[in-house]
Amino acid sequence: MAAFSFDKLVIVGVGLIGGSLARALRERGNTGGDTGGAREVVGVGRTAAATARACELGVIDGAAALDDDRALAAALAGADIVLLAAPVAQTRPLLERIAPFLDAATVITDAGSTKADVVAAARSALGARIGQFVPGHPIAGREASGVEAALPDLYVDRNVVLCPLPENAPAAVARIEDMWRAAGATVHEMAPPQHDRVLASVSHLPHVLAFAYVEQILQSRDAALRFAFASGGFRDFTRIAASSPEMWRDICIANRDALLEEIDSYTAVLAALRTAIETGDAAALEAVFTRSRAARADWQLRAAQPAAANGEPSK
Amino acid sequence: MAAFSFDKLVIVGVGLIGGSLARALRERGNTGGDTGGAREVVGVGRTAAATARACELGVIDGAAALDDDRALAAALAGADIVLLAAPVAQTRPLLERIAPFLDAATVITDAGSTKADVVAAARSALGARIGQFVPGHPIAGREASGVEAALPDLYVDRNVVLCPLPENAPAAVARIEDMWRAAGATVHEMAPPQHDRVLASVSHLPHVLAFAYVEQILQSRDAALRFAFASGGFRDFTRIAASSPEMWRDICIANRDALLEEIDSYTAVLAALRTAIETGDAAALEAVFTRSRAARADWQLRAAQPAAANGEPSK
Structure with missing residues (x-):
């Protein structure tokens, strides 16, 4: 019998990021290990078609479309956690859409690459219920995208940053922490x-x-010649x-x-x-x-270790 | 019986670049294939110790030290080709040192990453004998350096750029071209x-x-925290x-x-x-x-092909 951390997780946007969390928590829950997991994972997409592939692949247990009031209400009823895994620019409209259906006990979090703008969007959309929103950012990814690219171990030994708000109850923050730890993250x-x-x-900045850099080459009058002689250093750098x-x-803005x-x-x-x-x-x-090379070499040595070993704030 | 392209190659500086050419030409010559190679490869180092490792590894047939007049004269006597594979800043002193011992029929080339400054150094060092110098640059390398890192296939399907001078006889240029082609290069x-x-x-520029970029992080007041959260994109970019x-x-200057x-x-x-x-x-x-991504994807597709297929000047 598996020890589930919580009963119901709703993921809004079941692509690489949301799909990988779903796989991590369902497959861990089903192994019967003591790391926890989710008893049920429900995906929410813009339309029914958007989550069809995730259902086919068995990444989620059920699905609801954002434009279907009844299905959305059923999906959100009794949810322990709602994860927003959509582009950050959609944070406010998504929260406005789901807010009427949210239980008071549900904790919402997100996976956006930026946080100050997400917090502003959440405050605007949730108003007095902002305490239910715990901003987060799992620092993980792959070049491939979409639910087909989702991996159950995408978050293992990766860093997740939470940015708790003054309005968050400690128990709400702890619930989101437990979820990411159950997926293997620090x-x-x-x-x-x-x-x-x-x-x-x-x-x-590096992006x-x-x-x-590539744009600058394209603007040169001999761009084709330059690309023809680009080599290994160019490949990694670009x-x-x-x-x-x-x-x-969206991230730049x-x-x-x-x-x-x-x-x-x-x-x-x-x-x-x-x-x-x-x-x-x-x-x-x-x-x-010389300084740069030494710092890069030092980083490379530490990169294999979780960030907690490097003296930065962690919990 | 192997078909050698030429009898004697002298390599000044037997590290990764020079050592890989030595291995390519000796091992190809010894296989008896029809791609050609060198019957004898002699290494020249600053001191006898500098070429000892290359001798031990069997990368070269013999060695001479730059500071030993008699050994240097013997090494250079009858050489078909002399390759300078040392930092570009040493081009002029090296050429000045070997010039008195050069046969009139020997063709000199180099492997430097820059060419205008190398040509200027060669003109200054060789004077009226500048026609013996064919500037070149094999665009190949590895992160590792030194003769231990030398590989016989380092130049296979890689680009070599020659920058012939007006004073070069066509036969001199052809001899250097043949040498690089024998090592597998375009x-x-x-x-x-x-x-x-x-x-x-x-x-x-990308270097x-x-x-x-790394220096800018080092100058920030929270450099350790930043490095702790650097991830895959950072790794490749740096x-x-x-x-x-x-x-x-040296290259920047x-x-x-x-x-x-x-x-x-x-x-x-x-x-x-x-x-x-x-x-x-x-x-x-x-x-x-969008432009940058498309150009990068296009480059990636073409990168597997030799540059000659991409419409840039080749011979």
Whole structure:
């Protein structure tokens, strides 16, 4: 007999992120282990067709369409947790749509890559019920997307950041923590601005830099020649420029303030390196390159370990 | 009986690049195939100790130290080809050192990542004998360095760019082309400024951008926290920041003019993206991201094919 952490999880948006959580919690619950899981996972999609594939694959136990009042009410009734796993720009309309059907005991969380804007959207949509919303961000992904790409171990040893609000009851935060731990993740807490600054730095900025780099080659008059002689370093450096344009457009706008700060500080560092190159300041160049290489090597060594071992805030 | 392309190859600097060519030509020659190779490969190092490991590993047939006049003269006597496989900044002193011992029939080439500065150094060192020098650049490498990392197939299906000088006899250029083809490479010709511009774009600029990115994180007040939450995209984007500081310091200075142009044009593209983010211009962001992704995907598809199939100048 399996020890379930909770009875009913509703996932709004059953793609890679939502589907992987569904698989993790259902398959763990069914193994009878003591790590917990969900007794029932219900998927919610824009239409019935949107969740059909997830049902076929057995990723979810049941489904409801957002545009069907009765089905949506039935799906949300008695839910322990609702996870929003849709683009961050949809946070407010989605919460407005489900709010009338929410039980008072249900805890809502999300999987968005930005947090300050998500919190603002949630406050606006939920009003006095904002205490039911615990903002979150699982830092995991794959190049592939969609429910077909969902993996039960996507979150194993990965970091999940929660950004609890002053209005959250400790028990509500604990329920979301338990859910992610049951999926194998390490859970950390940060304030929303800290989360957004850290993610702007280690994720959003490099995406912008990689997109800008490929764009700069495209704007050159001998772009085809350049691409023809691009090699292994180019391949790794530009891999993230193959990411979803719509998703990154939304992230850039959602996390604008933090991202602009990172772009400005990066531009200043690049300008300093430019000056060192122009003046032939070999010592300055070597100093920067040596520091960078050492930091990258150190990161590589630590990357195999969970972040909790690295002295950052965790819970 | 093997069909050797030539009798004697002298490699100055038997590390990854020189050692891989030695292995390619000796092992191909010894297989008796019809692709050609070298009957004898002699390594030249700064001291006897510098080539000892290459001798032990059987990568070269014999060795000479640069500081030993008699050994150097013997090594260079009757050489068909001399390959300089040392940092570009050493081109001039190395050529000055070996010039007095060079046969008139020997063709010299190099493996440097930049070409305009190498040509200038060669003209200065060789004077009227500049026709013996055919500038070249095999676009291949590994993260590991040193002769232990040398591979006989490092150049198979890789691009080699030659930058023939007006003073080069066609037969001299053909001899170097044959050597690289015997190692499995595809040979292209470019003028030195074109080579330097293309490499500044697809290799030197991304290294500077990656080093600058890690440096920018290091300069932040919460660098440890940022590194702790860096993930897969960060790993690929920063891989080239683990490259040799000394080598990249030299390349930045050697290819200064072309690199500064690329940095300036990149900075302009980044500034335009910054403006789109600041003004919330979703359409502009999506347009750039979509173009970049398509170009990156197209490159990935073509990357498996030799560059000659992509319409750039080749010979």
